[in-house]
Amino acid sequence: MKTMKTRGIKQLIYIGITATLLSSCFKEDINEAIGTNNPEISIYALRNLHKQDDVKLTDTELTSANHIKALVVSTHEGNNFPKNYIAVQNEWRGQLRGILLEVADPQRYKLGDSVDIWVDGLTLGRREGVLALLGADHNNTYIINRNNPVVAKAVAISSLNKQYDNYESTYVEITSDLEVEPNPGEKIKGSRPLADGSGNKVYVTVSNEANFAEEVVAPSATFRGIVSKQQEEVHLRLLTYADMAYPSGKIYAGWPETFENPDSPKDGYANRTVVLSTGPWWFQQTLLGVTQGRDRIVSGANAVRFQQNHASLDALLQMDFDVPNGASKVTFFYGSYWNDPTSWFKLEYSTDKGATWQQAGEPIRDAHTTTESMDSKQAIFLMNIQGPVRFRINRPQANNVGGRLGVDDFAIFRSY
Template sequence: MKNTNYRIVFFSLLLSFLATGCIKKDINTAEGIPNPHVSLYVLRNVFKGNELTINRDILGGAYNTSGVVVSNHENKNLPPNTIALQSVWRGQSRGMLIRVPEAGSYSFGDSLHINVEQARLVMDKGMLVLDGLTKDKITKVAEGVRKGYMPVSIQNLLKNAGAYEGQLVSITADVDPDPAPGTTFSGKKYLKDSEGNQMQLFTEEGAVFAGSKIAPSATFQGVLVGSDNGPQLRLQKLEDMTFPSGKIYQGWPETFEKPYRGKLSYNISETKNLLQMSTGEWWLYQVIQGETAGGDRIVSGKQALRFQQNRSDNAYAQMNFDMPDGASKVTFWYGAYSTDRSCTFQLEYSVNKGASWERIGSPISNVPTVVESPTPKQAIYLMNINQPVRFRINKLGLGTSSNTISNGRLGIDDFAIYQSY
C-alpha cells in the first residue's frame, strides 16, 4: 500500500514538473509584454502639430495614462469642461489639459487613470488638449494627493512653455501697467519682470474671484495654459496670489552681471572686497562672481554670486546703500554650488546705515545641489519697513563640513527689493 502511494506522489510531481516546464517554454522573454501605461511626458511628445487620434501602435502598445488633478473646477477659471492633469516620469514633471464630460466630477488632488484609446490630441487656441474622452474611460483611484507649485522665471517659461503647460507654476512679477487702486483680477492682465519679459495673467469673467482686487506685485500661482497669444497663467483661487507687495524698485533685481568678472577672488584686501554694481556698492566678503555652467546658480545673464565653503567666519553679500522708500518684500534665488554640501544662510536688514543688523525670518539650511534641484529655489521674505533700509545675505561660518556639519559653497542670483505697499 505504501509503495502504491509513493508511486502516485512521484508521478504527480513528475507531471507537475513537465507541465511547468511546458508553460515556461511558451514564453518568449525577448519579446516581453508591452507596458499598458504611458506618461504625460511621452503623450505630449507624440503630438507633432496636427490632430492625432491615439491608438496602441502610436504608443508602443500602451493605452492608458495617469496623473493628479491640479485644477479647481468650482472656481471656474479654466475653459469649460477642462481639467489640468500633472504627473512625474523619470524625474520629468509634465502636465496636460484634458476635456472631460463632467469637470465637476473631479477635484483638486484626485488621482486619475485614463484610457486614451481613440481619444484625440488637438491644438485648440494655442492649448494642447486631450479630447474625445467619455466618462467610462476615466477612473478615480485616490483623493487628496498633494502637488506643489514649481517656481519659474518668466524668461525660462517663455523659452519652453510646453514643458510647463497644464502644471502648477508660481511666478514672482509685477502687474504691468501698475494697477490703479481697486483694480480687479477680471480679464487680461500682464506680468512683467525687471528685464522686460512679459506674459499674460488671465481670469475668466465668471471666475469666483474675478471681482477681487489685484496687488501691484506678488507671487502668482496657478495652472499654465496656452493661448493664441502665448502662455497664460490662470489662478485657481484667490489665495494663489501670495506674498503681495508694492512694485519692484526700478533697476532691480541686482543680477550681479556688472562689472563682468569684477571679483574673482574670495578675499581682496586691496579693494576691501568692495564692488560697484549696477544698483550700488556691495561688500562681498568671501564671495566671488562665478560663471561655471552647471555649478553656479545662474538665473539670468552669465554670472551669479558664489560664497566660499568650510570657513569658520561668516561670508557676506551686503548692500552699502539704502533703499529710500522702505521695503515690503525681498526675493532671490539660491542653491548649492554644483554638488557641494548644503549650508546655512540668513537675510538681514539695517535701518541705521549698517551700524547694526537684524535677521528677517529663520535661517535657511535646505540648500539643494544641482542634482536635487537643477532650477534654483526662490527665497521670498515679506516685511513692512517704511523707512530707508539696506539688506545683506549672511552665510554662517559653521566650520569645515563633517558628519554633523554641512558648509558647502552657496550660489545666489537675482536679488530683488520691492517698495512699501
C-alpha cells in the same frame, strides 16, 4: 463596455507617473515575447494623434492601447476653470504633456488625484482652441488615489511662446513683473500681460466669476496656473488666489545685484567696502569668489564667498546704502562652497541707515554641497517695510564650526 477587462489595470497604484509611462502605442513598443502592444498610451503620444479634425479613438488609432494614467492638475475650487473640464498631465520619456478631459461631474475630481482614463471610444478634438478628450464619464475614469503632490513646472515666458504645444494644459509657474504696474488696491480679475522685454507675452487670466476676482493683484509674483491659448494669445489661468505666490512690488531697477565689475578686486577676506553696480557694499570676512564648480555662481563670473572659522567677527555681506521705497520681498541664491559642511545664516535689515539691525524671517540652515547639487537654492523673504531700508546677510561668528558659504544674485522688490 470594457469595464471588466480593465478592472485589473485600474487597480494599479499610481507611482510617480514617470516610472510607469515608459512606452506608448507605437509599433516599436510591441512586446515580441507575447506579441501584444502596450495597453497604456501617454498623453504625449495621444496628442500626436490629433491633426486638424476631431478623431474618434478606436483600436485602430490607438494601435491596441486603451487607457492613460495621469495626475489631475486643476481644481474648480476658485471657480476659474472651464466648467465640465479637468486638466490632467503625465510624463513619458522625459516629455511632460497635459490635456483637458471633458467630464460630467468635475467636482468629483480633486487637485492631486491620480486617475486611470479609458480612452477607447472617446473623441479627441479642440474646443475653444485647446485639445481635449471628449465624452468621458465615471465609467471611463477611475480615481486610483488622492493627495499626490502637484508641483508647478518653472518656465520662461519665451518658452511658452515658442513651444506652446509642449505646455498646453500643464501646470506651470512664471516669476515675473506685470507689464503694466497696477494701481494700489487694483483687483486681480481680467487678463494682464507678463512680458520678458523681448516681445514675448503671457496673460494672467482671472474671470469675473472667480471667487477671488475682487482680491488685490500684486505688481510682481510667481504666477501659477494652467496654460491655454485664446485668439493666438498664451494665457495662464490661475486656479486660486494662492496661485499668485510670493506677491511683491516690482523689483528695483538695476537689481538683482550680481556682484560683477567691482571698482577694484576684493583681496582675500580683508574687511573693506566694494563698490558694485547697485552701490557700495561692506565685505567683512567675505570675498568675491570666481572658482567655477566651487563658488555658487548663478550669473556672470563672480559670487560672494563667506569665510569659515571666523571666531572674532561676524561674516557680513552688507549694503552701505538704502533703497528708497521700502521692500516687500528679498530673494537670493545660496549653497555651501564646494563640499564644505553647512552652516546657518540670516537676513537682517536696517531702517536707520545701519545704526541698528533686525532679523527678517527665520535663519536658513539648509545650504547644500556641490556634491548634492550644483544648482543653488533660492531664498525668498516676504515683508512689508515702508520707507528707506538696507539689508545684509549675516553669518554670525558664533557659528564658526560651519564651512564656507556661497551667495549670488541678491534682489530687492519695492513695497506696494
